[in-house]
Amino acid sequence: MASMNDKDYYALLGVEKDASQDQIRKAFQTRARKLHPDVNKEPDAEERFKEVSEAYAVLSDPDKRKRYDAMRSGSPFGGYGAPTSPQGYGSDPFGGASPFGWGPFGGGFGGAASRRRSRSYNPRAGTDVAYELTVDAAAAAKGVRRGVTYQRYGTCEVCHGSGSVEAEHSETCPTCGGSGRITVDTGLFGVMAMTCPECEGTGRVVADPCRACGGSGRTLTASEVVVDVPAGSHDGDEVRVAGMGNAGTNGSSAGDFVCRVCVPEERLERTQASGFNLIGFAVPFAVLGLLTSTLSSMTFIVGVPLVVGLYLALRGGIRHQGRWWRNAGIAVLNGASNGLALAVFLVLMLSCTSGLGRGGYGGYGLY
Incomplete structure (x- = not known):
């Protein structure tokens, strides 16, 4: 077998030496299909x-x-220094991912609809589609029905989700024999193990890939769903519509459409949430100062967060929705937990320091 130094890889792919990565990828795809x-x-x-x-x-x-x-030009490393690849020569140079990006025969799993994919058989359950629906407090209290138009991966209408037009079952990948891996002897770089470019590592391929979906069994489409927000809903509540999320690949189950209810009157602004956090942060230190009669020495660590917190919390105005106050209370508790952790840490540090001091003085007294 000819050594890598004797091979002109650019000529093998039919590209110029200054070809871009995209040109190299397309050239490989073209030759791989033919050979x-x-x-x-x-x-x-x-x-x-x-x-x-x-x-x-x-x-x-x-x-x-x-x-x-650099090797073709005669220099061992062409002025780039020693090899810096973190994988080294003997391990998988692609970190376990497919070395062919979107595959030698087109696009990959989950890509844009315009991209073609390899004919790998890779059943995966579809993911949920999250959508935020904004309603006012009155509508949330009474309940409301809304129609939503959104984009998702839907079941392919040509192959009905299987990815194959005529064949009922997938077949063993002829390139890797079902192992999902191939090895390539690159000479200087050693034998490299790669994810199989045809099955993308699954070991199975679709016998006759559907032209509409490329064998995935799903296509990007616009869908409509009617969401019923029940009476008494609040900010952050979720309404699920089963099966209206992204369709799974090769006939797998679809995810859900998850509608998150947004009620602006009940939602804390980001600056308000930060303000209530600061207020809560100051509370444990205020309690500690009262219990130890050291509140006057904690004026800075208590006063500054409290004043800044009140300013941020009240700057956006106080809302009278019950859920708004609940959210404010949660923000205060979150801040208080952080302040309590720091206060306990400081108390332990002071206790250890004072203990070491007493031990030190006692030690000197022995001499």
Whole structure:
């Protein structure tokens, strides 16, 4: 087998030496489709496929590309110093992720609708779609029904979510034999293990990928849902609509549409929440000062947070909604917990310091 120094990886991919990463990726995708052993039955197709995979493995990695260019020019490291790749030569250079980005045959799982994907069979449950619905306090108290239009991944209407138009079942990946990994001998860089570019590591592929969804079983679409906000709702409450989230891949279950209710009259502004936090922070120190008769010495640590906190909390105006006061109380408690932790720490530090001082004086008294 020819050494890496004898191979022109740029020529193997048909790109110029100053080609961008995107041009290299597209060139590899084009050649991989033509030379794939499952498509090309020529005797040397498999060997040529390995060569272009090796070329892409090196040129797609900026560090390896620099070292390869330097080696071709005659300098061991081309002025870049010793190799700095954190993985080293003998480990997976791609950190366990697919080295082919969106795959040699197109887009990847979860990408934009315009991107094509490989024909990997990868069933995954769909994620929830979160939406914030703003209503006033009166509507939240009485209950309200709202129609919402949003974008989500819906079940493909052509293949009905399976990802395959005709075949009922997936098949073992012909490239990796079901292992989900392939190895490429790059010569100087050693044998590198990679995620299989065809199945993207799953070991299974869709037999005949649907052209509408690329084999994922879902497409980006606009959907509508009617949300019933029940009477007596408050800021932060959630209303779920089952099955109206993102569709799963290859026939897996869909997530939910999660509507979070926002009632501005009950919501603390960010500065107000910070103000109530400061007020709560000062409370433990005020109590500590009263219990130890040292409040006068704690004027700064109590007075400054209290004054600044009151200013921030009241600057936006006081609202008379019960939930607003509840949120304010929660913010005060959060601040008080932080202040209490610091107060206990200071008390323990002072106790240890005074104990060491007494022990020291006693020790000197022995002499």
